[in-house]
Amino acid sequence: MFKGEKQIKTESVRKSKLGKKHKCTRIKTLYIFQCDNCGKDFERAKGKIEKKRLTNFYKHVCHKCNPKKFAQQQGVKQRQVLRMDASSDTPISSL
Numbered sequence: 141m142f143k144g145e146k147q148i149k150t151e152s153v154r155k156s157k158l159g160k161k162h163k164c165t166r167i168k169t170l171y172i173f174q175c176d177n178c179g180k181d182f183e184r185a186k187g188k189i190e191k192k193r194l195t196n197f198y199k200h201v202c203h204k205c206n207p208k209k210f211a212q213q214q215g216v217k218q219r220q221v222l223r224m225d226a227s228s229d230t231p232i233s234s235l
């Protein structure tokens with residue numbers, strides 16, 4: 141599930157050739173997702189993810205979960221729903 145985006149500041153100090161310290165501030169944009177498998181929030185850096193994926197039309201799975209396994213489970217679920225729709229007059233006891 142896509143939850144939104146946030147911006148974080150990252151600071152790094154670089155030393156120039158003359159020994160002067162140089163502070164570099166960069167703004168990073170992160171996208172926040174909720175894993176559709178385990179329900180935990182996770183973040184992805186902007187640019188590492190396709191813009192078209194920033195919608196709940198797509199499922200989002202965190203790095204701890206196996207997206208392939210998740211996709212297979214989704215496929216089974218969808219097939220089960222379709223089969224039930226196709227045979228809606230079947231008594232539940234025979235399922």
Ligand SMILES: [Zn+2]
Nearest residue numbers: 175178202205
């Ligand atoms: Zn997960």
